[in-house]
Amino acid sequence: MTIRTADLFSIANSGIRSSNTLLRTTGHNISNVNTEGFVRERTNFVSQLTGGVGQGTTERVINQFAQNQLRRDTTRLGEAEAFFQRISQLDNILASEANSISGSLSRFFSALQTSIDEPGNVAARELVLGQAGSNLERMSSLSAYMNQTETDLNQELGNITTEANDLIKNISELNTQIRDVQSNNRNEEPGVLKNERDMAIQQLAEIVSIETRQQDDGTTLVNLTAGQSLVLEAGVFNVFQVSGDPDITRKSLQLQSSNTPALINVAETELGGKMGGLFSFRDEVLAPAQRELGQLALGFADAMNEQNRLGMDYDGQLGVDIFNLPSVQALNYADNSSANLAINGRIQEGQAENLTTSDYKITIDAVTAGAPDTVDITVELLNADGTPSLDTDGNPITYSDTGLEATPGSWVPILDGLELEFPDGATYAAGDEFLLQPTRYTASQVNLDIVRGEDLAFASPIKAQGDIDNLGGAQVVSTSVTNTTVDNTFADSGASGFNGSGGIHGPGAAPGGGVGAPAEIVFTASDSYQVLDSAGTVITEVTNAPDLKNLLAQGESIGAGPAWPGAFSALDNYPGYDISLEGVPKAGDSFSISFNTNGVDDNRNGLELAGLQDVNTIRRNVSTGFSDQNGATFHGAYADTVSSVGEKAATADIEFKAAQAMEQQSSDWFQSVSGVSLDEEASNLIRFQQAYAASARVLGTAQTLFDTILGAVR
Structure with a gap:
């Protein structure tokens, strides 16, 4: 049996004191009902053995599970919102008809088709150039928008990084204050400080995905979900650093401790929150779209250039490039032997x-010094996010080559249609690394290389026709031109049979100095023929020809008596033209091949230019080489980009709305436990007021009894 030794006065006094404390706590809750981050407080008392x-x-009323769930859902919402806001803007730009590259391509090819229907119309040719310039302007405008988006993204990442670092530092400082206050007052939780700290943690959770761990001294340690520590014990904390190597515009994250210079790399894919959403948008959407646009611009320009070079223009000259394609300087890594080294690349x-x-x-x-200097290299293919590009077996795609000439102006081919210039010779050092980005910004760097509509090469530079005295039924079906490179010295292995002076090589001017370029086909039977030069000298003779297609190619492969000249075969593609017939020729029938002098009204090469609209010329997948199956048309390639961004935007919209719902649900759960309920506090206020009044009555009774006793004594 407990014996209470406290007097009635002490019991009443303790009741008044406790009721006053309860009223103070309730009043504190009510006054902070609209204070952001406030967690309602509760005061608990225990009875004394001696009475009273x-x-x-006093402690905060908080459910740690509800708080952690709210933080996780806040992180998810921050990531989904940041990603959706960015991708929806890009999706709207790409889907807009006013900005559509597909529309500008269609207008260009429509103007081209109109012009080749009347190849002698100079005004129609000028319209083609106008539409070509408009198409380039549209690509450049879209590229500029993406580049500005990237700049804005980097600025936002910088601002968010600063905000995150301020929050991390603030959390660490609040932890120190909480530890000091709580160690000096075990009976009252420093709620104001903890609320401020938890609000900072909540704001940090919106920026990055975090995990927390409560300590016995009242402090909270904070880690990234990926494991790296942000707020540690004893006031130590790590802050984010933003850098980029070798590409200073592609930001990456590191952590640096407040008490050591050590740096810790952070994987952007595991960040979560606003910062993770921005990195995801950059790596999964913006960077691929930039490169796909650059690939389209280069593919379009190069294909048009190549075909135009195979034609003859309005002035009777061999075709030239329509567009100027840029070269790109590779980025120099920070650890290279010199910051002034360079490697240049181009298509x-x-x-x-x-x-x-x-x-x-x-x-x-x-590196091998000599005359000339040479280098050995290894090339690794990287995706837009910096991860290795993989082949069909899942292995990183790499390329190695040795003995590459390293002199200014010397370009050496590597893989994927690229060629490199190593202008610094023996200055390079083993281990130097460079990053070449041939498609990232080039959509805005392709320019028109001609200013006259007359320079559009709509005509074929070769014409072939049968002799008027032919007795057979064979007719010229087509001529083909595959090479118009002019080099009458043949130092260039790509030289063609065109002499650059409005003709083809005659005897003595062709490779080998003997017979001239093919200029005539004379049939000796329906399936046999001779290939002659312009002087009538037999170059080769074909017997038992399987068909009448590509007669010159057959002459090179099966010609005999004499055989096709070895000097011709030593070049890559000589003479660079061919002829195909259909029908049945008779012995003695002849077909002449010559330069298409005065062929202004010819539109054969123009038809080939227009036909590029329907040809697969843009490579789809890096894991396999280019082919018709692994290729897309200009329109198809752009449609793939628009479709990809559109699909991701639709998915992002769904994820954003789901994240909003989840965050609202967890917020309601947290508020139901830790939020201030005015109804509940009003009820408590009445209850505590009554308890205070009752204790006061007890105190009054004690006073009366004391006075009665004193009176009796007197």
Whole structure:
């Protein structure tokens, strides 16, 4: 049996004191009902063995599970919102008809078709150039928008990084204050400080995905969900640093401790929150779209250039490039032997169909000084997010080559239609690394290279026709031109049979100095023929020809007595033209082949230019080489980009709305436990007021009894 030794006065006094404390706590809750981040408080008392109310303890009313769930859902909402806001803007731009590259391509090819229907109309040719310039302007405008989006994104990442660092520092400082206050007052929780700290943690959770751990001293440690520590014990904390190597515009994250210079790399894919959403948009949407647009611009320009070079223009000259394609300087890594080293890259003429959207990391393996200097290299293909590009077996795609000439002005081909210039010779050092991004910004760097509509090469530079005295039924079906490179010295292995002076090589001017370029086909039977030069000298003779297609190619492969000249075959593609017939020729029938002098009204090459609209010329997948199956048309490639962004935007919209619902649900759960209910507090206020009044009555009774006793004594 407990014996209470406290007097009635002490019991009443403790009751008044406790009721006053309860009223103070209730009043504090009511006054902070609209204070952001406030967690309602509760004061608990225990009774004393000797009688009356003992020491009270004031603490916050909080459900740790509800709080952690709210933080997780806040992180998810921050990530989904940041991603959706950015991608929806890009999706609207790409889907807009006013900005559609597909529309500008259609207008260009429509103008081209109109012009080749009347190849002698100079005004129609000028309209083609106008539409070509408009198409480039549309690509450049869209590229500029993406580039500005990237700049804005980097600015926002910088601002968010600063905000996150301020929050991390604030949390650490609040932890120190909480530890000090709580150690000096065990009976009252420092609620104001903890509310401020928890609100800072909540704001940090909106920026990055975090996990927390409560300590016995009242402090809270904070880690990234990926494991790296942000707020540690004893006031130590890590802050984010934003950097980019070698690409200073592609920001990456590191952590640096407040008490050591050590740096810790952070994987952007595991960040979550606003910061993770921005990185995801950059790596999954913006960067691929930039490169796909650049690939389209280069593929379109190179294909048009290649075909125009195979034609003859309004002035009777061999065709030239319509567009100027840029060269790109590779980025120099910070750890290279010198910051002034450079490697330049560009697309080989006619090879843009092999180009991918990958970036190319070039490593110098060895350097050999000499005449000329040479380098050995390894090339790694990287996706837009910096991860390795993989082949069909899931292995990183790499390329190695040795003995590449390293002199200014010397371009050496590598893979994917690229060629490199190593202008610094023996200055390179083994281990130097460079990052080449051939498609990232090039959509805005392609320009028109001609200013006259007359320079559009709509005509074919070759014409072929049967002799008027032919007795057979064979007719010229087509001529084909595959090479118009002019080099009468044949130092260039790509030289063609065109002499650049409005003709083809005659005897003595062709490779080998003997017979001239093919200029006539004379049949000796319906399936046999001779190939002659312009002087009538037999170059080769074909017997038992399987068909009448590509007669010159057959002459090279099966011609005999004499055989096709070895000097011709030693070149890559000589003479660069061919002829096909259909029907049945008779012995003695002849067909002449000559330069298409005065062929102003010819539109054969123009038809080939217009036909590029329907040809697969843009490589789709880096894992396999270019082919018709792994290729897309200009319209198809742009449609793929628009479709990809549109699908991701639709998914982002759904995820954003789901994240909003989840965050609202967890917020309601947290508020139901830790939020202030005015109804509940009003009820408590009445109850505590009554308890205070009752204790006061007890105190009054004690006073009366005391006075009665004193009176009796007197």
